Amino acid sequence: MSDCSELHVAAGVIRNDRGEILIAKRPAHVHQGDLWEFPGGKLEPGETAREALSREIYEELNLKVIDTSPLIRIRHTYPERRVLLDVWRVDRFDGTPVGMQGQPIRWVSPDDLPRFVFPAANRPIVTAARLPDRYAILDDESGDEAVLRERLYRIVSQGIELIQLRARRLAVHRYEALAEFAEDYCRARGVTLLLNADPEWVSRTSAAGVHLTAERLMRLNGRPLEQDRWVAASCHDLRELRHAERIGVDLAVLAPVLPTPTHPAAKPLGWKRFAELVDQVNLPVFALGGLSPADIEVARWHGAQGVAAIRGFLR
Ligand SMILES: Nc1nc2c([nH]c(=O)n2[C@@H]2O[C@H](COP(=O)(O)OP(=O)(O)OP(=O)(O)O)[C@@H](O)[C@H]2O)c(=O)[nH]1
Numbered sequence: 620m621s622d623c624s625e626l627h628v629a630a631g632v633i634r635n636d637r638g639e640i641l642i643a644k645r646p647a648h649v650h651q652g653d654l655w656e657f658p659g660g661k662l663e664p665g666e667t668a669r670e671a672l673s674r675e676i677y678e679e680l681n682l683k684v685i686d687t688s689p690l691i692r693i694r695h696t697y698p699e700r701r702v703l704l705d706v707w708r709v710d711r712f713d714g715t716p717v718g719m720q721g722q723p724i725r726w727v728s729p730d731d732l733p734r735f736v737f738p739a740a741n742r743p744i745v746t747a748a749r750l751p752d753r754y755a756i757l758d759d760e761s762g763d764e765a766v767l768r769e770r771l772y773r774i775v776s777q778g779i780e781l782i783q784l785r786a787r788r789l790a791v792h793r794y795e796a797l798a799e800f801a802e803d804y805c806r807a808r809g810v811t812l813l814l815n816a817d818p819e820w821v822s823r824t825s826a827a828g829v830h831l832t833a834e835r836l837m838r839l840n841g842r843p844l845e846q847d848r849w850v851a852a853s854c855h856d857l858r859e860l861r862h863a864e865r866i867g868v869d870l871a872v873l874a875p876v877l878p879t880p881t882h883p884a885a886k887p888l889g890w891k892r893f894a895e896l897v898d899q900v901n902l903p904v905f906a907l908g909g910l911s912p913a914d915i916e917v918a919r920w921h922g923a924q925g926v927a928a929i930r931g932f933l934r
Pocket residue numbers: 626628629630649650651655656657658659660661662675700702704738739740741
């Protein structure tokens with residue numbers, strides 16, 4: 620909900636065919652001057668965020684936006700103003716970008732974004748820009764390692780770039796052995812593997828990151844890994860989401876959105892409640908529970924980064 624003292628801003632994460640993202644440098648004399656930004660600007664009276672986005676991108680870059688969908692919404696309080704940054708993905712556009720106000724512009728590969736200095740509000744936007752829209756959870760009720768390996772191959776062969784190794788039924792030493800194998804397998808293929816395991820142990824491995832259960836999340840008072848590794852967390856309500864935000868978690872998974880056979884007793888949130896919860900935190904949040912890749916579009920329009928699933932990516 621915006622109020623009169625909150626400045627509503629539309630900004631675009633514009634991606635080219637090579638997967639690079641367009642950033643621009645703010646002039647020295649303006650608010651947050653000399654920092655890099657995602658192009659965009661303030662809504663004019665009567666405009667929707669989407670209309671403002673198209674207008675600003677045309678004015679600032681001479682690009683025609685063809686297609687957009689929501690990426691993330693951030694609320695941030697600077698000492699001198701409060702902003703609502705309404706950030707959109709722009710994967711289709713017409714034209715060649717030009718810094719129409721003389722501002723320097725650059726195409727940057729997503730993983731290089733953290734090297735550029737953005738305004739403080741932008742940290743979760745940079746994270747969202749680097750994350751894919753599918754998060755596969757590798758698990759199997761039987762706890763059979765051969766099944767888990769075969770599922771890993773199937774997931775990776777679909778082009779999924781972010782995987783959580785859950786494997787809840789494995790004993791700790793079997794989990795650790797599978798993690799070692801899966802890490803090598805994923806690293807060689809450019810896939811990010813997050814380990815759903817004790818964060819202390821994960822910090823001593825070379826894993827790309829950790830995925831915290833809600834229980835582990837709530838026991839932590841700070842981020843368990845350095846900034847160069849990923850920290851994800853499972854959440855079910857606002858309290859857990861807010862705690863994740865407070866301790867500097869990079870991405871959350873909010874569940875269950877729809878009814879699911881793995882958690883028959885849990886009451887589904889539904890998309891409306893999901894969107895209300897996501898809108899109250901500055902975090903990329905994946906939707907989980909009864910979903911498949913076919914739900915990515917609806918998930919995005921309810922504020923999600925994308926869809927997380929166990930069985931949804933195996934069909
Ligand atoms: N466009 C844009 N603005 C951002 C980002 N991050 C961020 O904190 N902001 C803040 O959002 C506010 C609006 O940005 P803006 O200066 O682009 O607005 P505008 O294009 O309408 O500028 P104008 O009033 O000079 O025409 C500023 O306070 C700016 O500091 C970002 O990544 N992109």
